Amino acid sequence: MSFTVTILGSGAALPTAQRQPTSQYISCNDRHLLIDCGEGTQTQLRKAGIKLQKINHIFISHLHGDHYFGLVGLLSSMHLLGRDAGINVYGPKELEQIIRLQLEIGGAKIGFPLNFHPTFNDTKRKLFEDKMIEVWSFPLKHKIPTTGFLVQEKPKERSILGEEFKNAQLSLTAIPKFRKGENFIDENGVEFDYNDFTFPPKPSFSYAFCSDTAYHTALCEYINNVTVLYHEATFLEKDKERAKATFHSTALQAAEIALKSNVKKLLLGHLSARYESDQAHQIEAAALFPLARVVKDLETIIIRF
Amino acid sequence: MSFTVTILGSGAALPTAQRQPTSQYISCNDRHLLIDCGEGTQTQLRKAGIKLQKINHIFISHLHGDHYFGLVGLLSSMHLLGRDAGINVYGPKELEQIIRLQLEIGGAKIGFPLNFHPTFNDTKRKLFEDKMIEVWSFPLKHKIPTTGFLVQEKPKERSILGEEFKNAQLSLTAIPKFRKGENFIDENGVEFDYNDFTFPPKPSFSYAFCSDTAYHTALCEYINNVTVLYHEATFLEKDKERAKATFHSTALQAAEIALKSNVKKLLLGHLSARYESDQAHQIEAAALFPLARVVKDLETIIIRF
Numbered sequence: 001m002s003f004t005v006t007i008l009g010s011g012a013a014l015p016t017a018q019r020q021p022t023s024q025y026i027s028c029n030d031r032h033l034l035i036d037c038g039e040g041t042q043t044q045l046r047k048a049g050i051k052l053q054k055i056n057h058i059f060i061s062h063l064h065g066d067h068y069f070g071l072v073g074l075l076s077s078m079h080l081l082g083r084d085a086g087i088n089v090y091g092p093k094e095l096e097q098i099i100r101l102q103l104e105i106g107g108a109k110i111g112f113p114l115n116f117h118p119t120f121n122d123t124k125r126k127l128f129e130d131k132m133i134e135v136w137s138f139p140l141k142h143k144i145p146t147t148g149f150l151v152q153e154k155p156k157e158r159s160i161l162g163e164e165f166k167n168a169q170l171s172l173t174a175i176p177k178f179r180k181g182e183n184f185i186d187e188n189g190v191e192f193d194y195n196d197f198t199f200p201p202k203p204s205f206s207y208a209f210c211s212d213t214a215y216h217t218a219l220c221e222y223i224n225n226v227t228v229l230y231h232e233a234t235f236l237e238k239d240k241e242r243a244k245a246t247f248h249s250t251a252l253q254a255a256e257i258a259l260k261s262n263v264k265k266l267l268l269g270h271l272s273a274r275y276e277s278d279q280a281h282q283i284e285a286a287a288l289f290p291l292a293r294v295v296k297d298l299e300t301i302i303i304r305f
Numbered sequence: 306m307s308f309t310v311t312i313l314g315s316g317a318a319l320p321t322a323q324r325q326p327t328s329q330y331i332s333c334n335d336r337h338l339l340i341d342c343g344e345g346t347q348t349q350l351r352k353a354g355i356k357l358q359k360i361n362h363i364f365i366s367h368l369h370g371d372h373y374f375g376l377v378g379l380l381s382s383m384h385l386l387g388r389d390a391g392i393n394v395y396g397p398k399e400l401e402q403i404i405r406l407q408l409e410i411g412g413a414k415i416g417f418p419l420n421f422h423p424t425f426n427d428t429k430r431k432l433f434e435d436k437m438i439e440v441w442s443f444p445l446k447h448k449i450p451t452t453g454f455l456v457q458e459k460p461k462e463r464s465i466l467g468e469e470f471k472n473a474q475l476s477l478t479a480i481p482k483f484r485k486g487e488n489f490i491d492e493n494g495v496e497f498d499y500n501d502f503t504f505p506p507k508p509s510f511s512y513a514f515c516s517d518t519a520y521h522t523a524l525c526e527y528i529n530n531v532t533v534l535y536h537e538a539t540f541l542e543k544d545k546e547r548a549k550a551t552f553h554s555t556a557l558q559a560a561e562i563a564l565k566s567n568v569k570k571l572l573l574g575h576l577s578a579r580y581e582s583d584q585a586h587q588i589e590a591a592a593l594f595p596l597a598r599v600v601k602d603l604e605t606i607i608i609r610f
Binding site: 013014015016017020021039040042043047065066069070072073076077081094097098101102105108143144 | 319
């Protein structure tokens with residue numbers, strides 16, 4: 001089991017030779033997720049050696065082309081490669097119309113169920129959960145309705161101290177309570193402290209994706225304490241007026257959000273094509289938040305570290 | 306002045322590491338045209354060192370995604386780069402709806418006029434002409450309405466033999482007639498043969514694009530005598546049943562079309578991802594039509610040679 005994110009594209013609206021439009025592949029406890037799907041994502045997946053058919057959940061943050069123009073092409077390729085397993089697509093409701101129109105006009109019937117789930121940018125909402133992970137959306141502040149996404153491992157249960165439990169000769173019905181961190185009261189009314197019979201669970205890791213967004217401290221509550229935060233840093237602080245006008249952030253602002261949200265690590269992406277190098281972004285963010293790093297296309301970052 | 310085609314993508318529906326989806330850039334007498342615009346075309350243009358803003362006519366053959374999914378992204382990038390010159394897009398009428406829907410939902414107002422010209426696949430039709438070139442569409446035989454495109458230099462005028470003209474002391478009004486290859490009759494009713502006062506013009510070159518299409522000899526009349534023909538060769542002859550079922554062609558069928566159309570050179574593309582090498586396509590086509598060649602992404606072919 002692992003929890004990693006592979007950066008497929010870390011560019012902004014204008015792709016460059018170094019940075020393709022936004023897309024990220026997340027592998028979390030054998031779940032395979034895609035966040036955003038800019039033009040060329042299927043080619044980037046191929047370059048990264050990721051099998052398209054593993055992906056079964058695709059989350060689209062908003063309907064600017066650099067975040068979804070690769071989606072219908074990816075779905076078409078999945079079909080051509082013989083997929084029959086259903087796929088779940090989450091995004092603003094108009095996305096469904098775009099997908100179905102393009103498939104219909106092209107005369108393409110994809111041979112697998114396409115389950116569309118509209119997203120809403122009013123508050124934090126759970127989009128998906130199973131026994132291992134949860135995925136949430138939460139509002140960002142951008143020109144058009146946009147959500148961030150939070151992928152987190154579910155809290156794990158505490159582990160039983162076998163010897164102590166055996167010696168106390170308690171009922172087996174105590175075990176589920178202890179694992180959840182609750183005390184157990186036996187038939188005589190005696191209370192047993194779970195701390196005496198368990199040790200803490202392994203920590204749960206989490207990853208938050210915030211792109212595209214203006215500097216927006218309201219989002220800190222949604223991403224508080226996450227392990228790794230990816231926050232857009234389209235601009236540098238010297239261009240912060242431009243950032244404000246276009247509802248984007250600077251590298252320093254991304255670092256401020258990371259600091260206020262008490263995250264462990266910060267990844268910076270969505271860099272404007274106007275900057276020839278990412279050195280200044282790196283320096284600007286790390287001055288405030290040392291564990292900040294500008295990502296590169298096709299690199300994989302380990303979240304459970 | 307030059308007449309060249311740069312292959313931006315020569316793959317079929319499934320892009321590979323070697324072949325991107327269909328797109329070609331044509332430079333003809335200072336006109337800059339794009340034929341088809343599969344996903345990733347703007348990145349391929351950048352790799353080929355072609356400035357996006359030079360392009361002012363885009364021709365889309367049909368609405369399978371591998372021929373147009375890069376179009377709205379390209380238009381968006383042209384806008385972001387500050388374009389104000391209008392652009393002409395030619396394609397099946399539903400394409401306009403797709404473009405406008407995607408721009409509208411993304412809240413994007415592009416800052417230049419987008420002139421949409423619907424194409425029809427009933428017969429050969431002139432889409433564009435100016436004093437130097439003409440572009441025509443003509444019907445192909447595919448699963449959905451599809452056209453090929455013919456780009457040709459206009460016939461050049463004959464050149465005047467200065468000495469002979471001067472010696473005959475003819476009226477200057479004879480010149481336009483002679484240049485067009487018409488005889489001149491003076492005020493006394495004497496007829497002067499244009500052959501005596503002119504020499505033939507330089508030949509005009511032409512390029513035809515035929516993708517996607519089943520083997521379809523009816524198209525030979527539309528492309529008769531072209532200098533360079535690009536014809537799809539999705540399959541090999543051993544898979545011709547598959548070609549027929551999917552309305553595609555084999556390399557041998559492409560060569561047959563080239564032969565029947567009396568073209569000078571044949572370029573093969575749109576190769577299926579199922580073939581690991583293009584050697585067999587090359588051999589199969591060249592056995593019948595020696596001047597056949599499988600193209601590669603990012604190569605430029607000189608049409609006026």
